[in-house]
Amino acid sequence: MKIVIIGGSIAGMACALSLQKSGHRVSILERRSSNASGGFGMILDANTCQNLRELGVSISGHTHVIGQYHVHDLNHNFHSRQPLQGCQGIERQRLVSQMRSQLQPGTIHFGAEFDHFIMDKNGSTRAAALRNGKIIEADLFIGADGVRSKIRRDCFPESTLNSVKSVEIVGMTPFETIPTELQGTFKKFMNYREGAAMGMVPTADQKVIWYFQWDLRRWPQTLLDSEARSDWLKSELRRWPTLVRKVVGSEDLRHCHLWRTTDMDLPSRFHKGNVLLVGDAAHPLLTFTSQGVGSALEDGLTLGDTLNDWNSTSVDSLDRRLTDFADKRIPVLQRRLKEGRSLQRQFLGLESQFIGRVPVCA
Numbered sequence: 001m002k003i004v005i006i007g008g009s010i011a012g013m014a015c016a017l018s019l020q021k022s023g024h025r026v027s028i029l030e031r032r033s034s035n036a037s038g039g040f041g042m043i044l045d046a047n048t049c050q051n052l053r054e055l056g057v058s059i060s061g062h063t064h065v066i067g068q069y070h071v072h073d074l075n076h077n078f079h080s081r082q083p084l085q086g087c088q089g090i091e092r093q094r095l096v097s098q099m100r101s102q103l104q105p106g107t108i109h110f111g112a113e114f115d116h117f118i119m120d121k122n123g124s125t126r127a128a129a130l131r132n133g134k135i136i137e138a139d140l141f142i143g144a145d146g147v148r149s150k151i152r153r154d155c156f157p158e159s160t161l162n163s164v165k166s167v168e169i170v171g172m173t174p175f176e177t178i179p180t181e182l183q184g185t186f187k188k189f190m191n192y193r194e195g196a197a198m199g200m201v202p203t204a205d206q207k208v209i210w211y212f213q214w215d216l217r218r219w220p221q222t223l224l225d226s227e228a229r230s231d232w233l234k235s236e237l238r239r240w241p242t243l244v245r246k247v248v249g250s251e252d253l254r255h256c257h258l259w260r261t262t263d264m265d266l267p268s269r270f271h272k273g274n275v276l277l278v279g280d281a282a283h284p285l286l287t288f289t290s291q292g293v294g295s296a297l298e299d300g301l302t303l304g305d306t307l308n309d310w311n312s313t314s315v316d317s318l319d320r321r322l323t324d325f326a327d328k329r330i331p332v333l334q335r336r337l338k339e340g341r342s343l344q345r346q347f348l349g350l351e352s353q354f355i356g357r358v359p360v361c362a
């Protein structure tokens, strides 16, 4: 069957890889240019690494193995140390290019921004209209266009994002050698009494991805313009330990990324007719559990299985399969959403339990 995926990031590519394995003709429409990957990097858990292997994507040699999770207070005293099984730090750019390399040639079209759908006389979606005027027909349309999805807004207006309660400031710093304290270690510094925390993850490319989490009610400075925010962060850094200053202080803080965390109640289905949502477009997860990439890959694998021998344009047959997809995905996603909300509640409530919980959810 002919399938068009809108959005060529992790969820879009995971679906494409899996559906191509099942023999479908797949095109990806991506609004960005081919050299933009968006974002810095992430920690992948063991299950996510296994799912990448299942999709035929090798990350070997591109990651930094993370075997420990260390939590400190602002005086660098240890709060806790816990072993991590099979976690790896990776630059987003690396992950994206490894996934892209496994797509069939010509799958992904860059500079192709989705604008609206065109319906047929039976009320099914017939084609996607792009901003550049092109019209692309297909049997199934998959919206993988991220947390602020246009397709979700247009086709699922009842699903709305909840307002922002915490924000993250994210960046990446290159080193000649990863600082010894960070080798093999995901480190977090907690200032939980003031609603602030900072995490660091090393990658294979001698870079450290770092992020600050801030309770927005206590830290409205996080929303200043990039110049003023950079000045504020530089002075705030003086209160943080030497390692934090070493990792963050050498960067041009005007270029770090402000991430307004969002969440959304899960719908009971991810499809309407022949339009399906996947990844962050379908189920934005709070950042506290580091599960956005893992969940996007699982969507792809589950969808590939669900549509493995799908070869009928019958509306009922597609509806049954996509209902099955939702039935498989919702219990897993519900658990992650709950875990993320619980971590956020503890963070915003300045609760000390927040410190003891490993922010990587299986």
Ligand SMILES: Cc1cc2nc3c(=O)[nH]c(=O)nc-3n(C[C@H](O)[C@H](O)[C@H](O)COP(=O)(O)OP(=O)(O)OC[C@H]3O[C@@H](n4cnc5c(N)ncnc54)[C@H](O)[C@@H]3O)c2cc1C
Residues within 6 Å of the ligand: 006, 007, 008, 009, 010, 011, 012, 029, 030, 031, 032, 038, 039, 040, 041, 042, 043, 112, 113, 114, 115, 144, 145, 146, 147, 150, 170, 257, 259, 278, 279, 280, 281, 290, 291, 292, 293, 294, 296
């Ligand atoms: C700074 C940052 C750090 C992160 N860190 C982590 C982490 O540590 N661990 C983790 O698991 N997750 C992390 N995430 C989340 C993770 O990246 C996402 O959950 C994951 O990429 C799945 O997203 P997605 O593919 O559904 O959407 P996205 O990655 O947001 O991709 C959506 C794609 O759709 C394209 N698009 C949007 N609109 C249109 C349109 N109209 N037409 C065509 N294309 C369109 C966009 O250009 C983009 O390529 C992070 C995200 C960010 C931004």
